[in-house]
Amino acid sequence: MKKVRVGLIGCGGRQNAHMDALLQMKDVEIVAVAEPVEERRARAAEVTGAKRQYGNHSEFYEKENGESVDAIFIAVEPTAHDHIETRAIELGIPFLVEKPMTLDLQQADSIASMIREKNLITAVGFQDRYLDLMERMKEEIPKHKKGGIVNGSWIGGIPPVWWWQKKSTCGGQLVEQNIHLVDGLRWLFGEPLSVYAVNATGMIQPGVDASPEYDTDDYSVCLFRFQNNITATLESGCYCKGVAPNNGLVVILNDIVLDYRLRNNLIMKTKGQTLDIRRGNDQTYDLDRDFIDAVKSGDGTRIRSPYEDALRSLKVAFAANRSMETGKVVCLKEDE
Numbered sequence: 001m002k003k004v005r006v007g008l009i010g011c012g013g014r015q016n017a018h019m020d021a022l023l024q025m026k027d028v029e030i031v032a033v034a035e036p037v038e039e040r041r042a043r044a045a046e047v048t049g050a051k052r053q054y055g056n057h058s059e060f061y062e063k064e065n066g067e068s069v070d071a072i073f074i075a076v077e078p079t080a081h082d083h084i085e086t087r088a089i090e091l092g093i094p095f096l097v098e099k100p101m102t103l104d105l106q107q108a109d110s111i112a113s114m115i116r117e118k119n120l121i122t123a124v125g126f127q128d129r130y131l132d133l134m135e136r137m138k139e140e141i142p143k144h145k146k147g148g149i150v151n152g153s154w155i156g157g158i159p160p161v162w163w164w165q166k167k168s169t170c171g172g173q174l175v176e177q178n179i180h181l182v183d184g185l186r187w188l189f190g191e192p193l194s195v196y197a198v199n200a201t202g203m204i205q206p207g208v209d210a211s212p213e214y215d216t217d218d219y220s221v222c223l224f225r226f227q228n229n230i231t232a233t234l235e236s237g238c239y240c241k242g243v244a245p246n247n248g249l250v251v252i253l254n255d256i257v258l259d260y261r262l263r264n265n266l267i268m269k270t271k272g273q274t275l276d277i278r279r280g281n282d283q284t285y286d287l288d289r290d291f292i293d294a295v296k297s298g299d300g301t302r303i304r305s306p307y308e309d310a311l312r313s314l315k316v317a318f319a320a321n322r323s324m325e326t327g328k329v330v331c332l333k334e335d336e
């Protein structure tokens with residue numbers, strides 16, 4: 001069987017998880033890597049056995065095309081997406097790109113429309129859509145009476161990457177990190193109708209608790225209104241040191257509470273019964289496998305988070321940012 005030839009653009013933290021997954025697949029071969037940081041590039045080439053190495057995506061595309069690679073995995077910082085996806089689309093190469101796919105919504109819209117025109121297979125790294133625990137919740141929720149409250153949180157410390165320290169380079173924690181739960185809410189409850197959000201700054205001292213250029217939100221709290229009387233709060237915080245609450249989503253319906261603990265377990269409480277289910281799958285492997293299978297078959301319809309759908313989650317997160325800036329509710333219907 002012919003192997004799927006993969007190129008990697010960006011070889012930092014997140015790409016390591018994709019490398020681990022791809023290296024387990026006997027029908028995949030990583031043939032080229034692109035990364036400006038020499039040490040990371042060399043390590044990625046060594047680990048994957050990729051024969052071709054490039055200093056960045058431009059060098060990659062000077063040599064690589066649809067004849068030499070079948071798929072590309074893109075994991076670069078949110079502001080580094082210039083011409084990475086557009087070139088792949090022009091060359092007709094399917095790609096998996098990490099969330100948030102960019103901080104520039106115009107760029108994202110134009111990428112989405114190019115993808116549509118070419119009918120290109122794409123996937124975005126919303127790994128949680130592949131979690132067995134999320135699947136369980138998605139099956140369970142429609143069995144119960146509609147309506148209820150959802151409390152979501154992702155509260156902890158500051159991730160170590162340089163670009164996370166500034167809102168202009170990470171988009172804020174909601175856009176960069178808690179977008180997983182924004183996407184989870186959409187996956188479970190459909191499109192939100194409106195969002196109101198507040199943020200706090202000034203708790204973390206730049207140069208003391210974080211790097212000197214730190215200026216992102218210390219925390220934010222969003223309130224989403226969905227159809228069917230679902231109202232969700234989503235808290236994001238990076239001001240904690242060495243402590244964190246039980247992050248995840250707590251879905252409170254009239255006769256069941258689904259207490260989903262971020263990528264770990266799901267506690268389902270009904271009258272007289274409590275079930276504690278541990279995560280049983282590797283969701284990044286399943287995300288990558290689904291994308292590779294789509295590339296092999298030419299059928300992308302099973303992919304749970306294609307670019308166009310993921311863009312809706314990105315727009316919802318940016319609408320929440322807008323609400324933080326204006327102090328006003330953002331009606332998401334008007335947003336389209």
Ligand SMILES: NC(=O)c1ccc[n+]([C@@H]2O[C@H](COP(=O)([O-])OP(=O)(O)OC[C@H]3O[C@@H](n4cnc5c(N)ncnc54)[C@H](O)[C@@H]3O)[C@@H](O)[C@H]2O)c1
Binds near residue numbers: 009036040080127
């Ligand atoms: N899906 C998830 O669960 C998950 C988890 C962590 C990070 N991420 C996302 O993955 C992306 C990358 O995050 P990270 O933690 O790996 O960051 P990182 O800073 O560790 O890695 C990004 C890498 O991209 C490289 N790069 C930048 N411009 C490039 C270019 N033009 N060509 C080739 N390489 C280039 C950088 O040198 C860096 O090594 C972010 O969007 C982040 O939000 C997703």
